[in-house]
Amino acid sequence: MAGRSFSGTLRRGLTFWRRSVQARVVASTVLMSALVVSVVGWFLLQQTRDGLVDAKVDRAVAEAVTDVNDARSRLASIPGTDDDAAAQLQQLVEPMIGRAGSRGVSVVLAGPVGAEPLDLDSSGVRYSEGLDLGSVPESLLRHFDSSLDQAWAFTRIEYVEPDGRASVPGVAVGSTVQLPADGEYYALFLLFPMDQEQDTLDLVTRALFAAGGLLLVLVAGLTWVVTRQVVSPIRMARRTAERLAAGHLEERMWVRGDDDLARLATSFNQMASGLQRQIRQLEELSRLQRRFTSDVSHELRTPLTTVRMAGDVLHDARDSFDPGTARAAELLQTELDRFEGLLSDLLEISRFDAGAAVLDVDDVNLVDVAHRVVEMSTPVARQRGVTLRVTALSEPVLAEADSRRVERIVRNLVNNAIDHADGRPVEVIVHGDEHASAVAVRDHGVGLAPGEAAVAFNRFWRADPARARSSGGTGLGLSISLEDTHLHGGWLQAWGVRGEGSQFRLTLPRRAGMPLRHSPIPLVPSDVERRS
């Protein structure tokens, strides 16, 4: 549960990141600023620390020199008769510890040096109370094995438990003094704590962190404000574009000022106005086209009706004419049929072109449609010596479609097949499943040459220009069928091989508006596929 909500949050965050230019700009600016601020801060801190430490070391060494010189002069003022070395050391060290202790400095006296390596664990060592002798660095101890010169080293000054003081970094300065009592050199270590310097450094560090943090916040804020100024007009442009795309053609952007963004808005608005004008023009054209179609339909149909009726009267009376006139009446009749078919096909096509075709959807049983079409086409087929056969299951194959249009498609396919069947049988196959329903019309005639399957639906296209169209086709049938199919969201496809015949397949979605993924009937007939 928690994991899911976390991943959900993560996904939302990622989406926001991907979508928001502002977030990305702010984040990257802050990241880069943080990098620069860190480098600068680190450099500053380094410089400050070096300066503080150098000054401290200088001061410590100077103080040590003074103290040791003091001690030397005190030793020199002691009368030479006294040869008790332990007492002399005591006299030497006690005032030093006292004076140094008041400044927070610790003192260690050890020796003698030279004879054997210095060892702070031996009993003769004298030192400030509370000091942990491990605070004197080993390297400094070893220095005096071979030299009597002054030396210094960084160390960490530790204190023994009961005292309770925390350890601090410090500087240890070592010098040697000669004791008059035995003439030996003793090592004198002064340990200067650097707690004040540490405090200063801490202060500077805190100040730097605070300043860096504030700077980052400032940078983030600035970037946010600046990108917002740039991004919000872009977002507005996006919203406006979306509304334009959704059909609100009056939508415009707000133009404010005279800067780049205002110019973007102006150009955007000009584009929108241009689009609107174009669309209006097209709409006007389409309206005119529809008006024209409807006018032509009325103007042409009324005289055609009169001619048609006159032709019919003549045709009915042809028995009383001489043979030539009688034949003329027959020709008039058949050509009127053809003219009528051509006119209604042309009007249908122009209706599609004007986008004025509307679907009248209902459940249609394609098996019924196939039987009806075959029954109506049988007389024509018989004249051409073609037998028609329907192959379908006994149960209905349903599709939500416009029955008038579907019947017209199937009729066109069957008539087309009869035209090209060369007297061989034509088969109408109906099949369907829960997603799609299909009708295929198979003929075994001339077939199609390679590439012809794609152009077979073109207006006025003929497979063979020399071929007669005796079933009265207008050359627009397949084009209209294709338009009808597209209106349903279906497929109309052709397959054909020279000498093998052809197959035209209509596939309709079972439910209107459902996308098609497959057809229940293969485009290439199964008998052909087996052979190849």
Next chain:
Amino acid sequence: MTQGIDSLGRVLVIDDDAPLAEMLTIVLRQEGFESQVCGRGDQAVAAFRDYKPDLVLLDLMLPGKDGIDVCKEIRSTSGVPIVMLTAKSDTIDVVVGLESGADDYVVKPFKPKELVARIRARIRRLEHPVQESLTIGDLAIDVAGHAVTRDGVQINLTPLEFDLLVCLARKPWQVFTREVLLEQVWGYRHAADTRLVNVHVQRLRSKIEHDPENPEVVVTVRGVGYKAGASKLPA
């Protein structure tokens, strides 16, 4: 009646296209109908009153007055069958024409035989009155008297609406598809425009149903067609 003995009926042709109107009269005469032509919409109603036709052929685009208005006016006073002649087969034009009261329509260019078949189908029903009483829903139908009554109150129906109701009432157990109704009521051989049926069923319902939104007399059977509602009158 001034009708000649050999005449099958009188047809009023309302069309402004003179050649077509003349051709129509020629064809109608050949088929045994008497006819008269009226070329203007604003004179059509007067011509109708004078001529008292058995059927009206009405063009939709007329000078003087629109064919739709003429159709409404004739229908408001008479149930005489009206067949529209239209050049537009688009759904909206046809439906508007049918809703204004036309019984049937023919799209130009039509074949004369087709037109004559429609005219015969609309006039034929006048020929054989049969003594028959039917009930449908809470309505009583006297077929010969051409009367539909509810609780003794007569409801005025056009001949076509009456035929439609009688067709359904004669076989109350049967569901009629739109195609079958087209064949039996309109006399179509091949399935044609089922919008005819839809529009007329709506018109019929608006006259006979208590609530046309929830019909009880003419019931829709989804995906099939229509059937008569259960009879609520004592047999």
